[in-house]
Amino acid sequence: MTELWWKSAVVYQIYPRSFADADGDGMGDLQGIIDHLDHLAELGVDVIWLSPIHKSPQDDNGYDISDYQDIDPLFGDLATFDALMKGVHQRGMKLIMDLVVNHSSDEHAWFQESRSSKDNPKRDWYWWRPARDGMEPGTPGAEPTNWGAAFGGPAWAYDEKTGEYYLHLFSPKQPDLNWENPEVRQAVYAMMNWWLDRGVDGFRMDVINMISKVLPLADGRLTAGQAYADGSAGYINGPRNHEFLHEMYEQVFAGREDMLTVGEMPGVTVDEAILFTDQERQEVDMVFQFDHVWADRGGDPWRVFPLQLTVLKGIFGRWQAGLAEEGWNSLYWNNHDQPRVVSRYGDDSPEFRSASAKMLGTVLHLHRGTPYVYQGEELGMTNYPFRSITDFRDIEALGQFRQATEIEGRAPEDVLTVLRARGRDNARTPMQWDDSPNGGFSSTTPWLAVNPNYREINATAERANPDSVFHYYRQLIKLRHDEPAVVDGDFTMLLPNDERLYAFTRRLASTELLVIGNFTGETVRAEIDGWEESELLLNNLPEAPDGLTMAPWQAVVLRRTR
Numbered sequence: 001m002t003e004l005w006w007k008s009a010v011v012y013q014i015y016p017r018s019f020a021d022a023d024g025d026g027m028g029d030l031q032g033i034i035d036h037l038d039h040l041a042e043l044g045v046d047v048i049w050l051s052p053i054h055k056s057p058q059d060d061n062g063y064d065i066s067d068y069q070d071i072d073p074l075f076g077d078l079a080t081f082d083a084l085m086k087g088v089h090q091r092g093m094k095l096i097m098d099l100v101v102n103h104s105s106d107e108h109a110w111f112q113e114s115r116s117s118k119d120n121p122k123r124d125w126y127w128w129r130p131a132r133d134g135m136e137p138g139t140p141g142a143e144p145t146n147w148g149a150a151f152g153g154p155a156w157a158y159d160e161k162t163g164e165y166y167l168h169l170f171s172p173k174q175p176d177l178n179w180e181n182p183e184v185r186q187a188v189y190a191m192m193n194w195w196l197d198r199g200v201d202g203f204r205m206d207v208i209n210m211i212s213k214v215l216p217l218a219d220g221r222l223t224a225g226q227a228y229a230d231g232s233a234g235y236i237n238g239p240r241n242h243e244f245l246h247e248m249y250e251q252v253f254a255g256r257e258d259m260l261t262v263g264e265m266p267g268v269t270v271d272e273a274i275l276f277t278d279q280e281r282q283e284v285d286m287v288f289q290f291d292h293v294w295a296d297r298g299g300d301p302w303r304v305f306p307l308q309l310t311v312l313k314g315i316f317g318r319w320q321a322g323l324a325e326e327g328w329n330s331l332y333w334n335n336h337d338q339p340r341v342v343s344r345y346g347d348d349s350p351e352f353r354s355a356s357a358k359m360l361g362t363v364l365h366l367h368r369g370t371p372y373v374y375q376g377e378e379l380g381m382t383n384y385p386f387r388s389i390t391d392f393r394d395i396e397a398l399g400q401f402r403q404a405t406e407i408e409g410r411a412p413e414d415v416l417t418v419l420r421a422r423g424r425d426n427a428r429t430p431m432q433w434d435d436s437p438n439g440g441f442s443s444t445t446p447w448l449a450v451n452p453n454y455r456e457i458n459a460t461a462e463r464a465n466p467d468s469v470f471h472y473y474r475q476l477i478k479l480r481h482d483e484p485a486v487v488d489g490d491f492t493m494l495l496p497n498d499e500r501l502y503a504f505t506r507r508l509a510s511t512e513l514l515v516i517g518n519f520t521g522e523t524v525r526a527e528i529d530g531w532e533e534s535e536l537l538l539n540n541l542p543e544a545p546d547g548l549t550m551a552p553w554q555a556v557v558l559r560r561t562r
C-alpha cells in the first residue's frame with residue numbers, strides 16, 4: 001500500500017452536458033448521472049470528476065460561472081447534487097468538482113458590482129485598465145495590451161459605463177479575477193471550503209497556472225499573419241502562482257483527509273511541475289500538462305502534423321523521468337477539450353478501432369501516474385464527421401474560425417480541416433449508451449448531434465461483448481489496483497528511436513513489467529531480449545502474441561520476477 005491513495009486510483013471525467021439526459025430537454029443532467037452510476041462502478045474507477053455544473057450562462061458550457069454555490073437549473077439543484085454525491089460514495093467512489101476561478105462569468109454578482117463604478121469596493125476584484133496611452137478608448141488597437149483571447153479577438157473588452165477595459169483570457173463573458181487582491185482569494189477559499197464541508201473530495205482546478213499575472217501587464221510578441229499577440233509570458237506560471245496555491249492548501253486542504261487536487265496547467269514545464277506537485281511544498285497533488293496532446297501541432301496552430309512516435313516518447317520520457325523522485329504525473333489522452341484519441345493517435349477504421357483504442361489505453365495506463373478516463377473513451381468513441389462550421393457549437397471553434405477566416409484571411413476549408421481533427425466538440429458529442437434513437441442519451445434532439453456510429457459503438461454493445469474496449473479498460477484498471485509495480489515501479493523507456501513501437505519497463509523490487517504497443521497497422525518485431533520466460537498479463541488481441549512480434553495495433557504487458 002502506498003500512503004497516497006490516489007497513486008493507485010483511476011479517475012473518470014464526466015462532461016455533464018453530454019453524459020445522460022434524464023429530463024428530456026436534450027441536455028445531460030445530474031439525474032442522468034445518477035441513473036448511470038453502476039456503469040462507472042462496473043468499470044471500476046475510483047474517482048469521478050464532474051465538469052462544471054454550477055449556475056452559468058453557459059457561454060463556455062459552464063466554464064463561466066455566475067454563482068459558485070448553486071447548481072445550474074439545466075443540470076438540477078443542490079438536493080439532486082447531494083443525492084448524486086451519496087450514490088457515488090455508496091459505491092465506494094469519490095467525487096471531485098471543477099474549480100473555475102481564474103475567471104468568473106460576467107454575470108456573476110462580483111463582476112456586476114465591479115463594473116458598476118470605478119470606486120465600487122469590488123472594482124479591484126477584476127483587471128481593469130484604461131486605454132493605451134494616446135489612443136481613443138474603444139477603438140481598435142487601444143486595448144491596454146496586444147494579447148489575443150483564447151477564443152479569438154483581443155483579450156480586453158471595453159466597458160463604456162466606466163470607459164475602461166477588463167481582461168478576459170478566454171471569452172468576453174469570462175472576466176479574469178484579480179488574485180493579487182486578498183479579498184478575492186478569501187472569497188474563493190470560503191467557497192471551496194463550503195463544497196468540501198458538503199462532502200466533495202477535491203477539485204480539478206481550471207487553468208490554475210494563469211491566476212498570477214506578471215506585473216505590470218505588458219505587450220506580448222506578435223507573429224506575422226496573426227491578429228493578436230501571444231501574451232502567455234505575462235500569465236503562465238506567474239511569479240505568485242506557487243504562493244497562491246500554497247496559501248490555498250493551508251486555508252482549504254490542510255487537516256482534511258483523502259482529498260485529491262489536480263491543477264490544469266497549459267504550458268507548464270517539467271521543472272515547474274515538480275515544484276507544484278512535490279508533497280512537501282503543499283500545493284497540488286498533480287497537474288495536467290499538455291505537451292503530449294500538442295505533439296501533433298508543431299508551432300503552427302493551423303496545421304495538423306501526423307504524430308511522430310519518437311516525439312511522443314520523448315515527451316512522456318521526459319515527464320516520467322522528471323517526476324520520478326518528487327511529484328507525481330497525471331496521465332490522460334482525452335478530456336472535454338481534446339479530440340478522441342482513437343481518431344487522433346490510433347486508427348478509427350472498423351478494422352482497427354477496437355485494437356488501437358485498447359493499445360492506447362494500455363500504453364497510457366501502464367505509465368507511472370494517475371490515469372484519467374474521459375467519458376466514452378472506455379467505449380472507444382471516435383471523432384465526429386463534421387461537415388461544415390454550422391455543425392460546431394463550441395465557442396472556441398466558432399471564435400477561432402471567425403478570426404482565422406475573417407481577420408487573418410485563411411481559407412475556410414483549411415481552417416475546417418484543423419477543426420475537424422482538433423475541435424473540442426469531437427469530445428462533446430453525447431455519450432452513446434445504446435442503439436436506440438439519439439444513442440439512448442436523450443428522448444429528444446440533443447444539443448449537439450450524436451455521432452452516427454452509435455448503432456455500432458455504444459455502452460450496451462460494449463458491455464455485452466467480452467472482447468470490447470469497455471471490458472479491456474476494466475482489466476487495465478484492475479491491474480493498477482492489483483499490481484504494485486504499476487503504481488510504484490520505476491520507469492525505463494526502451495527503443496527511443498523506434499517510430500513504430502512504444503516500449504518500456506516498470507520495475508519494483510524483484511518484479512519487472514514490459515509494456516509494448518504497436519502504433520502502426522503493420523506487423524513489427526520488438527528487438528528486446530530476456531523476456532522468453534515471462535508471464536503474459538494483458539494482450540489486446542484475441543490471438544496469443546507470437547513472442548515479441550507485434551501484430552497491427554497490438555499491445556502486451558508481460559511480467560517477470562528476478
Ligand code: GLC
Pocket residue numbers: 060063064100170206207264336337
Ligand atoms: C480550461 C477548460 C476549458 C475552458 C477553459 C476556460 O481549459 O478545460 O474547457 O474553455 O479552461 O475556462
